[in-house]
Amino acid sequence: MSDQQLNNLIKMLDQIIANNLHHGDDDKVTDVAADHLHKFWARSMKQRIIAYASESPAELSALARSTIAKLEAAPE
């Protein structure tokens, strides 16, 4: 498994969150970010980031973690 792929996923997720911080409270921001991942990320990308969040949560920002949690909870 290449870390480059994972690094890019994390970078993309951080970028999505950064560009949606204007939504105000964290709950809204992570809702929007999770919805974005849901709509635009491929299944394998979602699986990869969800797996990573459960392995090494410490490496991710709090907003990234809760975005991923929401993505995981969302119905298919």
Added chain:
Amino acid sequence: MLHYYDPRTESYQPGKNRLNPDVDYGTPVSLSEELVSISVDGRDITVPEGTSVLRAAALAGINIPKLCASDNLEAFGSCRLCAVEIEGRRGYPASCTTPVAEGMAVTTQTGKLAKLRRNIMELYISDHPLDCLTCPANGNCELQDVAGAVGLREVRYGFDGENHLDAEIDDSNPYFSFDPSKCIVCSRCVRACDEVQGTFALTIEGRGFDSKVTASQNDPFMDSECVSCGACVQACPTSTLMEKSVIDAGQPEHSVVTTCAYCGVGCSFKAEMKGDQVVRMVPYKGGEANHGHSCVKGRFAFGYATHKDRIKEPMIRETINDPWQVVSWDEALAFSAKKLKGIQAEHGRESIGGITSSRCTNEETYLVQKLVRAAFGNNNTDTCARVCHSPTGYGLKTTLGESAGTQTFDSVMKADTIVVIGANPTDAHPVFGSLMRKRLRLGAKLIVIDPRRIDVIHTPHAAEGLHLPLRPGTNVAIVNALAHVIVTEGLEDQEFIHNRCDTEAYNAWRTFIAEARNSPEAMEAVTGVAADKVREAARMYAQADNGAIYYGLGVTEHSQGSTMVMGIANLALATGNIGKEGGGVNPLRGQNNVQGSCDMGSFPHELPGYQHVSDPAVRERFQAVWGVPIDNEPGLRIPNMFDAAIAGSFKALYVQGEDIAQSDPNTQHVESALRALDCLIVQDIFLNETAKFAHVLLPGSTFLEKNGTFTNAERRINRVRKVMEPIAGLEDWEVTMALSNALGYPMHYSHPSEIMDEIASLTPTFTGVNYDKLEQLGSIQWPCNDEYPEGTPTMHTVDFPIGKGRFAITEYLASEECASRRFPLLLTTGRILSQYNVGAQTRRTSNSDWHEEDLLELHPSDAELRGVKDGDWLGISSRVGHTVLRAKLSTRMLPGVVYTTFHHPSSGANVVTTDNSDWATNCPEYKVTAVQVEKVSQPSDWQRNFVDFNKRQQALLKPTMESGEDCHATALK
């Protein structure tokens, strides 16, 4: 078939009849609503006020002889051949410069007029070489026709008086020659260059007998300001200005109307043919996008279609170090299918994917994404629009509800203020650039937001544009500053906002944008643009009756590309510049069918018509027609495919007509991804950079070899018509179909029109589109459905597809890619007129005479600091790569910004661009790369490897190309 007005069988109704584009009505149309009735030779005709007598007569079916007039040029009145008699008036007025007046009675043929015309022709002919039989214009010469029409029988002056018969021919332009001995000084060429093209390269020098046509300051055409658009050649009534291809091949004998395959303007052309050989391309007056004009690419650069480098037969190989092996279509497809199936069996359904082409037709693109979704069984489809206009799709869909520009090109003629952001219309969309310049000459104001001083800013005979030279990467900062001024200075269109926009979103946006941190003063330090200039620009745009925004890749190819597109939509919503002619948000699409490839469902998350794959109702409709289940999760985008390939989970790719190895950023990363694939299938017309990493090479067909449709930047669906047989027997859609059948998913279409019928049945914005209607109407702008049966020129006139327009908050975030001590300069990229994108086509034509290599433009002060002179070799390093280009000093950019084009693969321009990308769509940030530049003495490592690798790959191809003189491939029909 298209029905044209025929004066013999019906009466003329201004604005109602469809005029015949093959007829020259002598002078331009008058747009007046007042009508005037006259009689010509006893025939009554009613025309708009301001129409010339010459045009009125032509509309009545009466042809008055003429030489200096043409209906794409203002009347000039110099040849006097069009003289007529008008009851109650003295003398013989020129009908081209005489406007109609109510009740006028005109006579066009009398003994006196005949004599007058013969005398004029006699004078012309006495100074004209009488080599008609060997003249290239023979059979298609207006001078000859008029001499015949007026009955010229003798030339009393003889031919030995003073004349111009020895004037020297100017052969400098690769595509046309100028033989002044044949010139009748009608000045049509001069006026075409001024009025149609807007370059003002030609003048008539001298007076009376001594007058002659000259380019610039008496330069050869090639050294003049001429941009080789060919408008003068088309306007010339003699063989003075003549295509060299006609001089070589002779006059064409039939023609077919089709669409240019270069840029997103989508010009219509008549391909004029001799058998199956294209003799010349003549822009078609009936084309709604170009009205008979073109640029150097579309008109002249078609020779690549018959270039010796064309791939003529299918080929396969096990590894990329093996020589190519020529095989039959059946073998190539069976080989491909076996590999694809094997890989899926071993690595899973999602381990393969496909890339559709923005160069191919709608029907072909539709089939490739269908192949991926139905036969591969996943959504791993993407297109090169990913790397150019994907943020347009996202940004416009979010704010306006539809992923497309809002206007027609002609709408610019009603704009009062034109804003151009990150686009270079005179180079990249030349025919539209000419139209914009025409509007600027009529007095519209211009604002240009671009790091580089582009040509349109200085338009001859128009006021200088207002240039905001911002730092690359600060688009959102400037668009926010503009909006801030509009909001805080009370320049909003409150009525429009109230009636047409979502209030909650508007209020949130208004509060955000009014904050002082978004003011031009606060943003000055970020953008580098003086606050008062920004304020002036905001007022110019907001206070205009009609303000139109045109933008290009300088907007989208940024880490905040999508945000910027939404920022542009905000401006248009706030000022009520949506839903009317003269306004709008207009993405200038790069490639001929970028709009179409996006419409056709190339993106991994959207089925055709921008319908999300996660919507069960949508999937159901497609499943019912396609007969297989469709995955409900989006697939991989191009950069994700590369990452997955390097990670080892993505193993095979089918690429139709797209050169990802050259066009995508961070070349070395792309190359590693391509090398990691077990099976790369490339379908293309040449051995492009991507094909050098391929295992299967399927010959593609050019636009001249196929039927289909392209959709241009104004959503106009234009027909592409086959004028010659595909070089390897199959059109591109037939190849995709055959691959699908080989994979066991049946596809059976006998003509692209059947594919369009399927598209129409599944795509709500296309339900009214079919080939018969395209024949009837010429072209259709989607949406075309029950509500808009003839299409939609201007969008959002009543409401938005999402109901109300939605303002979006556009917070500026600095790009990670910023100048530093190590990389103090910002590199931005673009293109030039004569070359097209990766250059695979234009480099194989004489267009290279204008642009032999990519150069690095840098400001003299940056050059001085580094001791660099014009022409020096420069090493350019970014944090991902290094390449070498020659220097060109230029003051077009501010100090600190450097610029290059990317038309030549060996330049390695994308070796230095990074894989930073737009947050919403992963569109790469091509337009900002922090670099250092220094003098060097040799090419970069990458370039040396490139040369070696290229040599090796060419050698692996060579034996097949030699044996491939005549095509052995068995057609699969």
